[in-house]
Amino acid sequence: MLIERIDTFPLLYQLPQPYGDANGYKKYRSCYLFRITTRSGIEGWGEIIDWLPTLDKGFRERIIPCLLGKKATDRLHLVKTVKKWHQRTAAGVSMALTEIVAKSAGLSVTDLWGGAWREKVPVYASFQSYSERDDWIRHSLGLVEKAVNSGFQQIKVKIGGRTLREDQDHIRSLQHLLEGKIGLAVDANQSYDLAAARQWEPLFRKWARKYDNLLWLEEPMPMNRVSDYKRLRTVLPVPVAGGENLKSAADFLPLLQEGALDMIQPDVMHGDGIEGYRDTLQLGRHFGTRVSPHAFDGGLSRLYALFAHACLAPWSKMDGNKIEPVEWDFMENPFTALVPLQPVNGKVAIPSGTGIGVELNQDILEKHRWDGSTYV
Template identity: 55%
Template sequence: MRITHIDTFPLLYRNPKPYGDANGPKAYRSTYLVRLVTVSGITGWGECSGWLPALECAFREQIIPYLLGQDARLRSKIVQTIGSWHTRPASAVSMALTDIAARRTGQSICGLWGGPLREQVPVYASFQTYTEDDTWENVSLRRIEEALAQGFTHMKVKVGGKPLADDMRHIHSLQSRFGGHIALALDANQSYDAAAACAWQPLIGQWDNWMWFEEPLPMHQWEQYLYCRQKLGLPISGGENVAEARIFMNAVQQQAFDIIQPDPVHVGDLDEYRGILQLARFAGVRVSPHTYDGALARCYALYAQACLKPWSKMEQDSIEPVEWDVMDNPFNALVPLQAEQGMVRIPSGIGIGLEVDEELLRHYRWDGSRYW
């Protein structure tokens, strides 16, 4: 089970028309895949996100030399060592080693984790709301209409990137047009203080189809999060960039969130990621994974959600939805997993159960040129 070969795939796609959130426009999409191969030919795939030059340097100079010759069965030791150097690359290695473990035993990822509790998992359509011109509101409404036609009934849009009055006008238009057909989440990307976040309360009170208000405040302002929970009257969510279970535990203890949102590419260990899901169950909060940054990583989030016990005994199979990127992003096609009527059927094949599109890997491989 020695690791004898490692391939890395830094991928870049320049958006023809930039789109974005409260953090600004995205001129490109990028991701980073790794493939580990053992001496017996067993292959494992993983994915992480970040600045491609830094990821390339980390893998070439430190991670690959360390991985070559390691026993792939020693997953915890390997991931812990890499995680002490680089958190996000560790997530990709953790996924790949988990894939290898499943393939070695002839099981699916879900089988390795004790078997799925459900055959499909719900997803919600995730939008980047803003464009660089004055038509952004119309573009947003058109995208929502298209997603509704594709069968999505749960959606998330961005706020916080425009003046409060502009964002409120957009959400009022959206709700007036689609509110009777969809459930809606707002994501502010930590853009507000408590006063600005609570200014949404009158508009929020006009509809009852809200899913949650995501990260209205900067992280770690736990007392202010609790205040907004009490003031706004809708669930508050967050944690997409939190990398450790102990920080989620602190947020839960401070009653900051109704819903936590770990991301498997931001938590450096897939086993720890699954531990965070269990933490949510033990603490009585919901967990709706953030998976905007990678289609392969999203598979692991879906598999973990398929194995997670229901969050409520009021429904036989009440499981929270996983984020589904519906923007212009060719990397969504890296794995042949599709949402149908807002649901994703979980594959039952060996390992990840899907073939990575290597033609796309070649086509979008970053050539090392400047892209920022």
């Protein structure tokens, strides 16, 4: 199965209204899809999220010449080679080659990985809570209400991008809206130090006595502050989670060895390929730690996160076959619809067809193809 052709699909969508988190506002959504075709006609899709001008140039000049003529079955070797240039590209190449191998064997991705434990995987609606509107809190509550009305049972909202008082007013209003009936996670995007993070402790304790819906506090501090995470975890009445930007299973080891997190959150596109991503999931299981994937950017990478979670053993005998949720981008983003799957009552049915089991939306690929123009 020699690689004969690689087609690229850089995609860009300018947001009419910016939204964001503690790191700032998003003014656009983008992704970079590519299709690898073998000499025998088998196709596999990969996805990368990064700055399109440099990514497109590098992919065409370095990655395509590197891959053409190579055996698609040399997946691990090729991914390791590509990783030397660009780790996120290595993750995308890993996706495409995994699909090719599965199709050549007449298997679904989950069957290639040994079979699924479950036919459906839960997802949570993930929000970018901040906007330029004066009534941003009211706007955020409206988006959450829309998600709940569509069937989501769990949500995640942002903190850390406004004053502590504003953020706490926002979460108080959400709790009043949800009445403890919908799972709630809050994500600070590494915006606090330990002292600031602990200012949430009284409010979390108050809610813990009244509600049982607090899911986790995500990345309150920079992830290299392992000792601070360990201290914070001992005092908070809510699980502590993080790790979306860590690049390998080895990067999670200090946090796991020190017992600094209740939940790890690897991202398919930030890791070192699909196999490395699955290694991280298993590492979490070996340490008895929950795993809830970060998957805000990229419909195809989210699909692979769902595949991996379908194949992941339950984290606890106590909860039977229960599995942690996967992130689902609920914000305005046409590229979510590239993969024709939608949650029903907060769960996504896992495709069982050959390869990834679905066809990407070709209309979106054509409508939003990036024209090479400058964007910020």
